[in-house]
Amino acid sequence: MQLGEGLKRVPWSVVTAASLLAALGLAGISRGDQLVGSGLHFHRQLIWMALAVPALIMAAWVPYRSLRPASYLLFGVTTVLLLVVFLMPAHHGARRWIPMGVFDMQPSELAKLTYILALSHYLMFRRNFRHFLGLFIPFLLTLVPLVLVLKEPDLGTALLFLPMLFAMLLAAGARVRHLVLIGMMGVAVTPVLWLGMNVEQKSRVVSLLTQVENGPAPRGDGYHLFQSKRMLSLGGTWGSDLAGMPVDDPAAYHLPAARTDFVFCLIGERFGLIGSLLTLATYAVLIIKGLSIAASTREPFGRLLATGIVTLLATQAIINTGMTVGLMPITGMTLPLVSYGGSSLVATAIALGLLINVAIRPGYEVTAEPFRFAAETS
Secondary structure (H helix, E strand, O other): OOHHHHHHHOOHHHHHHHHHHHHHHHHHHHHHHHHHOOOOHHHHHHHHHHHHHHHHHHHHHOOHHHHOOOHHHHHHHHHHHHHHHHHOOOEOOEOOOEEOOOOEEOHHHHHHHHHHHHHHHHHOOOOHHHOHHHHHHHHHHHHHHHHHHHOOOOHHHHOOHHHHHHHHHHHHOOOHHHHHHHHHHHHHOHHHHHHHOOHHHHHHHHHHHOOOOOOOOOOOHHHHHHHHHHHHHHHOOOOHHHHOOOOOOHHHHOOOOOOOOOHHHHHHHHHHHHHHHHHHHHHHHHHHHHHHHHHHOOOHHHHHHHHHHHHHHHHHHHHHHHHHOOOOOOOOOOOOOOOOOHHHHHHHHHHHHHHHHHHHOOOOOOOOOOOOOOOOOO
């Protein structure tokens, strides 16, 4: 493909939305550094952005079809890395990172991408998943990283794999009634899952159901939720940058993991309701354009790849923002492109690069229409 032709096909709305989200993230991280009176998170995030941009460009430039033959191998490598983390020292009771000297690598971030690649490869030319028993292999492929990530423990990241699986199966042509049946089976085994959760995970679910709106801040996991909602309310409509800080009590602005899991609260405090709505609207633009890319792609591997990436970003954004306002349990999940963190930022940049890659190469290479099952009833 010629450079000029490729540039014309670039979905600039995706690039613009991603750039705006990254800028909002920097503003929130900077506010977090300011509130604690110290910290180098802002400058470190700039360094990670300097690494993420080339990663995005490379992921967009190399034809995504060239990744298909290596998809299973890449998935296998990241699965091994998910096992390696259990040999690493625990950090705050969790084993999620592999020390690399100057930085720590979080394999689960890469595992999400290689999982999408492997599942796209498996589903693209098969028809067995149109039958109920044929869903066994896709679900088995999903359970491998899901269980390993859950054991780290990392409930937030583990929650992302099932939405990706269902969305990609639906895009590939799986029967809706089979997916509904599996969903009902999942609800039926919820008590078993509850018994298998550790004390910390159960505490976060309980804190969601026992939220405190007034009075002193609760202890434990309820404190995070109480402070996140408090921080958003302190921003008001226009935020502290324009309206000033409404209270002088430093404790009111204390929020653990503010620059990572709760960076959305920092944006809301700094730019108010306007900034929060702008963040959500930008995600909406990114997701809608991503779905448009998936719908317009005639090549099955590319369509499934785009579907998985959009589902990943959408689910992650919904869960993160939902937990900050008390609609979902606190899971320790980052906000894509916005939260502080090198592994998350670079992995998201690669995901967006692959999405752009699919957009500039939408052609179909084998037959007329992908995923058509006209001869079968749904």
